[in-house]
Amino acid sequence: MTGLLVALPALLPLLAAGLSLLVSRIRHAQRVVSGVALSAVLVDAAILLWIVDSHGAVVLRLGGYPPPAGITLVADRLSALMLLVSAVVTVVVMLYALGQRVTDHGRTATTSFHPVYLVLTAGVMLAYLTGDLFTLFVAFELMLTASYVLITRGVTADRVRAAMTYVITGLTSTLLLITLIALVYAATGTVNLADLGAKLSDVDPALRGALSLLFVTVIGIKAAVVPLHFWLPDSYPTAPAPITAVFAGLLTKVGVYALIRVQTAVFAHQDAWHVLLVAALITMLLGALGAVAQDDVNRMLSFLLVSHIGFMLFGLGLFSEAGLTGAILYALHHITVQAGLFLVLGLVARHTGATSLRRMPGGVARQRPLLAVLFATGAANLAGLPPLSGFLAKVTLLRGGAVSDTELGVVLAGAAVVTSFVTLYALARVWVIAFWGTGREGSADADRSSGELAPVMTTACAVLIGVGVAMAAFAGPLSAVADRAATHVLDVTSYRSAVLGGEP
Structure with a gap:
């Protein structure tokens, strides 16, 4: 029965997609x-989290084939946490899309969306659930194929250009990933994550380090790590608000999750890895500075999305329990808050008729006070x-950097504080110009475009922003689960025992 719970989060949406057609x-x-x-996926994820937190990882061997030969699905605390929060986002964004009825450019929504x-x-x-590299590749392909369709809905010249960048980058990263998987298989004879960790210990350390670096580079494209982030700010802002929100909330976090899982289960670093820490530093600072330079609010949020990927890399690069706990908390927080902000600004754009700060009329706070609060x-x-969930996650990361054995960890802690202030400045510009400023009233066309179902869309925004607040309200239990998840992820022997069988 528990094995079925592991399969349902991926199986149910696929079956529903066929029925929807x-x-x-x-x-x-x-x-x-x-x-x-x-x-149903949301309920299943909640039950699965309770089971794995109480009784340990749940493993499903598809077809009954024992690993490493067969396909194995694994649910532990980390994957269950990511499943649950991601399921919340998919449900809420769907609610927003149903309330929207039409795309941001006024074209009727087609039946292909569902x-x-x-x-x-x-x-x-x-x-989140796969236990081998090839199934991870298949999962990326499912995401990318669907995202190619979603990002080109309501064809305009800007969307075609953005889609070309997105598709070419996606295909390139996919080709690199399957090539890397082939190299790993050639070196070890397996693609199972648990088995790879044991097999790579017998591989030449230079080759092992090269494979680890190549994986960071290839998945770094999908996670939008600087300087591999170039495609994201040109692609995400052109899509309709609900599509941009789900992309921003989930797709890059899947890349971060893949980095966490592979770098811990397969390559098992024993101490801080300076390559990741330097990448985190550059990603934090350049992403934040890029956000300040933007006039379009969606591009600004896209650069902040890139910047805050650096916080998660920071926690992973420390390869400590405190650092990884902070990375997990930050990923959970960022999935909901980033998606919620894209939805809120989507409503602001519908009300004002503009996404450019120079063209956006002021006074939104007076006309739409609930949007202003959100x-x-x-x-x-x-x-x-403080006292919100972003503060909780950052304090955990700062503690991890402060107690690390490398000076670069302390430097990253300082960079995280600077990035937070730059983030606040970039978002304060939007508040001052669009919400607090005095300008002409929102255009009549924009007001009509919001339609009678705008309250449904506002409710969706409130739910996502509220989940971020709830994470702070339940900071104690959430931090405890994240800490247990980090401990289990770093306990490579325990993961291998759960997947391959036998005593730890």
Whole structure:
């Protein structure tokens, strides 16, 4: 029974996608199918987290083939936490999309959205659960294929250009990933993560280090690590708000999750890795400085998304329990808050008729006070102001950097503080110009575009921003689970025992 719970997060969305195509002529039926499937995944993820936190990792061997020969799905505390928070985002973004009815450019939404969105969800969930590199590749392919369709909905010249950048980059990274997997298999004869950790210990250390660095580079493209981030600010801002939100909330975090899982289970660093720490430093600072230079609010948020990937790399690069706990907390916090802010600014753009700060009229706070509260809460959370969840995650990371054995950890802690202030400044510009400023009223066309279902969209925004606040309210239990997850991830022997069998 528990094995079935591991399969359902990826299986249910795929089955629902097929059913959604069958009932594509009945739009309300599509909505019911998507809503039921995504809600079931959310419930399943919550049950799975309770089980793995109480009883340990759950392993499902597909087809009954024992690892490393067969495909193995593994749910532990880290994957279950990511599953649960990601499931919340997929449900809420779907609610927002249903309330929106039309795309941001006024074109009628087609029936392809639901099955493609469900396939994207299946890819995300599979990436969290897979126990081998090849199935991880398949999960990335599911996500990328679906995202190619979603990012080109409502074709315009800007979206075609953005889609070309996105597709070419995605195909390149995919080609590099499958080549890297082939190299790993040639060196070890396996792609199972647990088995790889044991086999690589017998490989030449120089080759092992090269493979580790290549993996960081290839997955760094998907995670938008500087300088491999160039595609993201040109791609995400052109998509409709719900699509941009789910991309920003989930896709880059899947890359970060893959880095955490492989660098701990396979390459098992014993101390801080300066390569990752330097990448984290550059990503933090350059992403934040890029955000300050933007006039378009969606591009600004996209650069902040890149910048805050550096916080997660910081925690991983320390390869300590405190650092990894901070990285996990930051990923959970960032998934919800970043997606919520993209949704809020999507509503602001619909109200004002602009995404450019120079063209955006002021006074949104007077006309839409609830939007102002939601944006201010999300912005404060992303900047890490106390007592919100962003502050909790950053304090954990700063503690990890302060107690690390490398001076670079202390430097990263200082850079994290600087980045937080730059983030606050970039978001404060939006508040001052769009919300607090005095200008002409929002255009009548923009007001009409929000439609009678705008309260549904506002509710979706409030739920995501509220989840970020709830993480702070339940900081004690959440931190405890994240700490146990970090301990288990760093305990390579325990992971191998759960997957391969036998005593730790």
